[in-house]
Amino acid sequence: MSDTRGQQTSEQPPQDGGRPTGPPPERGGGLLMGRPFGVPIYVTPSWFVIAALITWVFGGQLGDVLPELGSGVRYLLAFFFAVAFYASVLVHELAHTLVALRYKLGVRRIQLQFFGGVSEIENEAASPWREFWLAFVGPLLSLVLGGVFYLALRAVELSSVPGVLLTGLMVSNLVVAAFNLLPGLPLDGGRMLRAVVWAVTGKAMTGTVAAAWIGRALAIVVLIGLPLVSASRGGQRTTTDTLVDAVLAAVLAAIIWNGATGSLRNARLKEALPELRLRDLARRTVEVTADTPLGEAMRRAREAEAGAVVVVDGRGDPIAIVRESAVRAVPEHRRPWVAVGPLARDLEPGLRLDADLRGEDLLRAIQATPAGEYLVVEADGRVYGVAALTDIEQRLTAAVSGR
Numbered sequence: 001m002s003d004t005r006g007q008q009t010s011e012q013p014p015q016d017g018g019r020p021t022g023p024p025p026e027r028g029g030g031l032l033m034g035r036p037f038g039v040p041i042y043v044t045p046s047w048f049v050i051a052a053l054i055t056w057v058f059g060g061q062l063g064d065v066l067p068e069l070g071s072g073v074r075y076l077l078a079f080f081f082a083v084a085f086y087a088s089v090l091v092h093e094l095a096h097t098l099v100a101l102r103y104k105l106g107v108r109r110i111q112l113q114f115f116g117g118v119s120e121i122e123n124e125a126a127s128p129w130r131e132f133w134l135a136f137v138g139p140l141l142s143l144v145l146g147g148v149f150y151l152a153l154r155a156v157e158l159s160s161v162p163g164v165l166l167t168g169l170m171v172s173n174l175v176v177a178a179f180n181l182l183p184g185l186p187l188d189g190g191r192m193l194r195a196v197v198w199a200v201t202g203k204a205m206t207g208t209v210a211a212a213w214i215g216r217a218l219a220i221v222v223l224i225g226l227p228l229v230s231a232s233r234g235g236q237r238t239t240t241d242t243l244v245d246a247v248l249a250a251v252l253a254a255i256i257w258n259g260a261t262g263s264l265r266n267a268r269l270k271e272a273l274p275e276l277r278l279r280d281l282a283r284r285t286v287e288v289t290a291d292t293p294l295g296e297a298m299r300r301a302r303e304a305e306a307g308a309v310v311v312v313d314g315r316g317d318p319i320a321i322v323r324e325s326a327v328r329a330v331p332e333h334r335r336p337w338v339a340v341g342p343l344a345r346d347l348e349p350g351l352r353l354d355a356d357l358r359g360e361d362l363l364r365a366i367q368a369t370p371a372g373e374y375l376v377v378e379a380d381g382r383v384y385g386v387a388a389l390t391d392i393e394q395r396l397t398a399a400v401s402g403r
Contacts, residue, residue, distance in 0.1 A: 372388065
C-alpha cells in the first residue's frame with residue numbers, strides 16, 4: 001500500500017499522513033532490527049500486541065487440529081508462526097524497497113507494526129508505469145511466497161506440525177496479497193489503480209482522486225461487511241467473539257479511510273506546492289531597537305500597517321524578530337513598560353530566508369530551522385518582510401482543503 005510525501009507502500013494503510021518533504025525524525029520508530037540495503041527496519045511496540053494476539057488465537061486452534069500437543073508446545077509453535085508471518089510481511093516490504101531504490105526514489109525506513117508493514121518511500125515515481133510496478137511488486141512477492149509454502153506443503157503430512165504451519169503461512173500470504181490488491185488507496189491495489197488512471201488521463205491527480213474515493217468506499221465495506229461475514233459463519237461464537245470482530249473491523253476501516261484521505265490530502269498539497277511563494281506570504285515590518293517599549297513598537301506597526309516587528313542594532317542591521325506568541329502573552333496594560341528585546345528571537349542563519357524561496361525548497365528551509373517567524377530578505381540582503389509560520393500553514397491548509 002502506499003501514501004505520500006513521497007509515498008508509503010505497505011501491507012497496511014499508513015498511519016501518518018506523512019510530510020511533503022524532508023525526513024522525519026526516527027525517534028519513536030521502534031526497535032531497530034537491521035539495515036538491509038542501508039534501509040533501517042523497525043519493529044514498533046504494536047507488533048508485540050498483534051504477535052501476542054496471533055499466538056493466543058493460533059495456539060488455541062492448534063489444540064483442535066493437533067490435540068496431542070501440550071499447551072506449552074502449541075503456544076510456542078503459534079509464536080513461531082507469528083514471527084514467520086511477519087518475516088513474510090518483511091519480504092513484501094523489501095520488494096517495494098528494492099524497486100524504490102532501483103528507481104532512485106529513496107526509502108526512509110521500513111516499519112513492522114500492528115496491521116502489517118510500511119515502507120516509507122521519500123519521493124513519487126516519475127511515471128505511471130513505475131508507480132504501477134512499485135505497488136504491484138509487493139503483492140506479487142506475497143503470491144510467490146504463498147506458492148512456495150504450497151509446494152513445501154505437498155512434501156509433508158497435512159496433519160503434522162510442519163503441515164499446519166505451512167498451511168497457515170500459505171493462507172496468510174495469499175490473504176495479504178488479495179487484500180493489498182483491492183483497488184483503493186492506501187492499499188497497493190489503489191496505487192495500481194491510480195497509475196492506470198494516471199496513464200489513461202495523463203493526470204496523476206485524477207488517478208489519486210479516483211483511487212482515494214474507492215479506498216473510502218472499501219473502508220465502509222470493511223466496517224459493515226467483516227462483522228456480517230463473521231456472524232454468518234455460525235458455530236459456537238460468543239458475544240466476546242462478535243465484539244472483537246466488530247472492533248477489529250472498525251479499526252481497520254478507520255485506518256483505510258484515514259489512509260485514503262491522507263493520500264488525497266498529500267496529492268493536493270503536492271499540486272499546490274509550486275504556487276507556495278515566500279514573497280507572497282511575507283508581512284510588512286517595522287524596525288525598532290531592543291530597548292523600545294512594546295507598546296510603542298505596536299503603535300508604529302499599526303501606523304505602518306505592518307504585521308511584524310524586527311529588532312535592529314545601532315547600525316540599523318536586523319538582529320532579532322519579535323515573537324508574536326510572546327507579544328500576545330504580555331497584557332495590554334503592561335506593554336508600555338516591557339521592552340521588545342526580551343520578546344525577540346535572535347536571527348540565527350536558518351531564520352533568514354531568501355524571498356524567492358518557493359514550494360518544496362521553502363518547506364525544507366522551515367523544517368531545517370523550526371521557528372514561529374522568519375526574516376525574508378532579498379538576494380542583496382535587504383529586508384523584504386517577515387514570514388509567520390501560521391501564515392504558511394494556513395496557506396497550505398487552504399490548498400489541501402481546496403479552498
